[in-house]
Structures are given as C-alpha cells and as structure tokens.
Amino acid sequence: MARKRESPEVNAGSMADIAFLLLIFFLVTTTIDADKGIMVQLPPWSDEPPDPTQLNERNVFSVLINANDDLLVRGEPADIDLLRDRAKEFILNPQGRPDLSEKPTKAIISLKNDRGTQYDLYIEVYNELKAAYDELWEEQSQKMYGTSYEDLPTDNKKAVRAVIPLVLSEAEPTDFGDE
Amino acid sequence: MxxxxxxxxxxxxxxxxxxxxxxxxxxxxxxxxxTVMREGERKVQVTVPQATQLIKLEKKSLVNTVYIGKPIKKYQEIYGTQPRVQLDDKFAKNLDGDIALFLEKHKLKVNEQLHGAIITSIKADAGVTMGIVTDVKTALRKANQLKVNYSASPNTDRMNTGL
Structure with missing residues (x-):
C-alpha cells in the first residue's frame, strides 16, 4: 500500500531559513573594507649615528611637527592645506628659483616629529608629502607615456620614479612633549 | 473571457x-x-586615521599586524589607559624582543622565497602620540622588517583632486 505512493517531494521551505542563518553569520563576521594604508619603506637600522654630511640647504625641504602639533616648514609656521603644493613646487622648481631644489633628483624632504606629536597629524602630513610625489609621478607619466601612472608596467614606473625619486628621510624624533 | x-x-x-x-x-x-574573518581578540581600541594616498594590502598571508591603542575597558584596570602595543592576542611587554619574536613566528608560516615581501601593517589609533609609534618603528627596523603600512581609512571629504 505504502509503496504505491509517489515519492514525496522534499520540502524546500526551510532551505531559506538555513540560508538565512548562514547569511546572518557571515553578515556579522564580515569586515568589507580591506586593509588599506600608506606604504612606507623604513631605513635599515644602524647603531652608528648618521653621516653628518652637509647638504646644500636649498635641496632640503624640512618639515617639522612639534609636540603642540604645530607645523613648521623650512623653519616657518605653515598651513597643512598648502603643504602638498609647496612640496611639489619645491621638488620640480619650475621657475628655477635659487631657494628651491636644483633638480628633482637632488630634492630631499626631511620629516621630523616629536614623541608627543599626535599620530593622526603625522599621518596627515605624511599623506600630503606622499600625495605630492604621487601627483608628480602622474604628471611625469602623462608627459613620458601619455597614460596614467597606475596603468604603467613596472619598468616604466621605475623610469618615472628615476626622474623624480622619492626621498623622504625621517629624523629621530625629539623628546619634548608629553606622551 | x-x-x-x-x-x-x-x-x-x-x-x-x-x-x-x-x-x-x-x-x-x-x-x-x-568576508575577512576577524582574527583573534582585539584588546586595544583602534580607530585608524584618515588619508588619501592609500594602497590596498593584497596578500593577507604576507601581512602581519601590530595594533597600537588604549586598552579596552575590560583591561584598563590591569593595564591602565596608556596606549599599548598588541601583538597577536597579547600585550607586548618588552617591545624590541617581542616584535622580533612576533615577526619570526609569522615568517615560519610564509614560504621562504616570499620573506622579502612581508609587510607589517601598523594599526594605530588616531589619538596616540608618536612616541610609542616611533618605538615600534625602531623595533621593526632592528628586526630588519622595513616594509611597513600605516593603516588608514579613505578620506571622503578631501579626495585626491590631482589623480
């Protein structure tokens, strides 16, 4: 008698519930935004004090952030909103001014902070300086290859970076502020 | 009809x-x-700062993360409110030694040919001071781990106009 029945259909109604359960689990554990950040190449550690080679002053763009979170560019108080453009002008020196870098390959950006400096301000300044280089690379890439820097193959990227090398040196921080 | x-x-x-x-x-x-599974317990409060020149960390297996921030409420009684460094799921006590050990441990999990490509992601709270960050940087340099990524979130109101 029972054998005569048609095979019963599997009830798929609860499938949605099961899927919902899994869905909620993944919703909760998800962190969508992938890790992003500013890439930095640290200098190798050496126990010897750095070489006190005297650099030509015009080639150094010194940026100082003190413990009170004040920004000093080349010894004078400066506005962070202008930092990117000033850095770009310093590196390229399109007008050949005597107080800016001789040529992009000689330009050095020196960044110094205090142990009491706020981290987010430091990142903001670093970001602006990095942005200056990124924008210069983009312009240079347009000039040399007519395409965006990001689309270039690695070799061409290197060629662009050889024209405008990123030289961002960080001095040992001072120790005036409260941590 | x-x-x-x-x-x-x-x-x-x-x-x-x-x-x-x-x-x-x-x-x-x-x-x-x-989905990126949450890895371990976070013992410090971290709200990363904002920036625009961001680079995405592609290979998760090549990244190790150092957290810097104030201990969360639960641990404030024991560890105080000063910013601390968290490695794996422990607070670091002796920074130089602990970071070197932490990096070595991570290296064991990575193919030897790829050791040069390992990136350390520093996830520091926007409110910490540079003192502790500098200490971590010094420790990383001493351990010869020079590729570093300052973790940051994309800044929406000051987008990059040049690119």
Whole structure:
C-alpha cells in the first residue's frame, strides 16, 4: 500500500531559513573594507649615528611637527592645506628659483616629529608629502607615456620614479612633549 | 473571457516563495566571498586615521599586524589607559624582543622565497602620540622588517583632486 505512493517531494521551505542563518553569520563576521594604508619603506637600522654630511640647504625641504602639533616648514609656521603644493613646487622648481631644489633628483624632504606629536597629524602630513610625489609621478607619466601612472608596467614606473625619486628621510624624533 | 473569470472566483493566489532560497543564497555567496574573518581578540581600541594616498594590502598571508591603542575597558584596570602595543592576542611587554619574536613566528608560516615581501601593517589609533609609534618603528627596523603600512581609512571629504 505504502509503496504505491509517489515519492514525496522534499520540502524546500526551510532551505531559506538555513540560508538565512548562514547569511546572518557571515553578515556579522564580515569586515568589507580591506586593509588599506600608506606604504612606507623604513631605513635599515644602524647603531652608528648618521653621516653628518652637509647638504646644500636649498635641496632640503624640512618639515617639522612639534609636540603642540604645530607645523613648521623650512623653519616657518605653515598651513597643512598648502603643504602638498609647496612640496611639489619645491621638488620640480619650475621657475628655477635659487631657494628651491636644483633638480628633482637632488630634492630631499626631511620629516621630523616629536614623541608627543599626535599620530593622526603625522599621518596627515605624511599623506600630503606622499600625495605630492604621487601627483608628480602622474604628471611625469602623462608627459613620458601619455597614460596614467597606475596603468604603467613596472619598468616604466621605475623610469618615472628615476626622474623624480622619492626621498623622504625621517629624523629621530625629539623628546619634548608629553606622551 | 470565461476562462479568466473562473480563476478570479478562487481565493487570492499565493506568491511563490520557491525562488527565495536562491536569492538568499546569492546574498550568502556574496558575503562569503567578501568576508575577512576577524582574527583573534582585539584588546586595544583602534580607530585608524584618515588619508588619501592609500594602497590596498593584497596578500593577507604576507601581512602581519601590530595594533597600537588604549586598552579596552575590560583591561584598563590591569593595564591602565596608556596606549599599548598588541601583538597577536597579547600585550607586548618588552617591545624590541617581542616584535622580533612576533615577526619570526609569522615568517615560519610564509614560504621562504616570499620573506622579502612581508609587510607589517601598523594599526594605530588616531589619538596616540608618536612616541610609542616611533618605538615600534625602531623595533621593526632592528628586526630588519622595513616594509611597513600605516593603516588608514579613505578620506571622503578631501579626495585626491590631482589623480
């Protein structure tokens, strides 16, 4: 008698519930935004004090952030909103001014902070300086290859970076502020 | 016409829910693909600063993360409110030694040829001072781990105009 029945259909109604359960689990554990950040190449550690080679002053763009979170560019108080453009002008020196870098390959950006400096301000300044280089690379890439820097193959990227090398040196921080 | 009338006489037709599981499954797969599992317990409060010149960390297995921030409420009684460094799921006590050990441990899990490509992601709270960050940087330099990524979130109100 029972054998005569048609095979019963599997009830798929609860499938949605099961899927919902899994869905909620993944919703909760998800962190969508992938890790992003500013890439930095640290200098190798050496126990010897750095070489006190005297650099030509015009080639150094010194940026100082003190413990009170004040920004000093080349010894004078400066506005962070202008930092990117000033850095770009310093590196390229399109007008050949005597107080800016001789040529992009000689330009050095020196960044110094205090142990009491706020981290987010430091990142903001670093970001602006990095942005200056990124924008210069983009312009240079347009000039040399007519395409965006990001689309270039690695070799061409290197060629662009050889024209405008990123030289961002960080001095040992001072120790005036409260941590 | 009579054909249609006949149907209308019946009770309201039920909406078919048989495609519901498919829709849910689609969502499920989406979230499964984009999910990054939370790794371990976070013992410090971290709100990363904002920036624009960001680079995405591609290979998760080549990244190790150092957290810097104030201990969360639960641990404030023991560890105080000063910013601390968290490695794996422990607070670091002796920075130089602990970071070197932490890096070595991570290296064991990575193919030897790829050791040069290991990136350390520093996830520091926007409110910490540079002192502790500098200490971590010094420790990383001493351990010869020079590729570093300052973790930051994209800044929406000051987007990059030049690119």
């Amino acid at each position: 009579s054909h249609f009338k006949k149907k209308r006489g019946n009770s309201t037709p039920k909406i078919s829910t048989s495609s519901l599981p498919d829709i849910i499954f689609m969502l499920l797969f989406f979230f499964m693909v984009v």
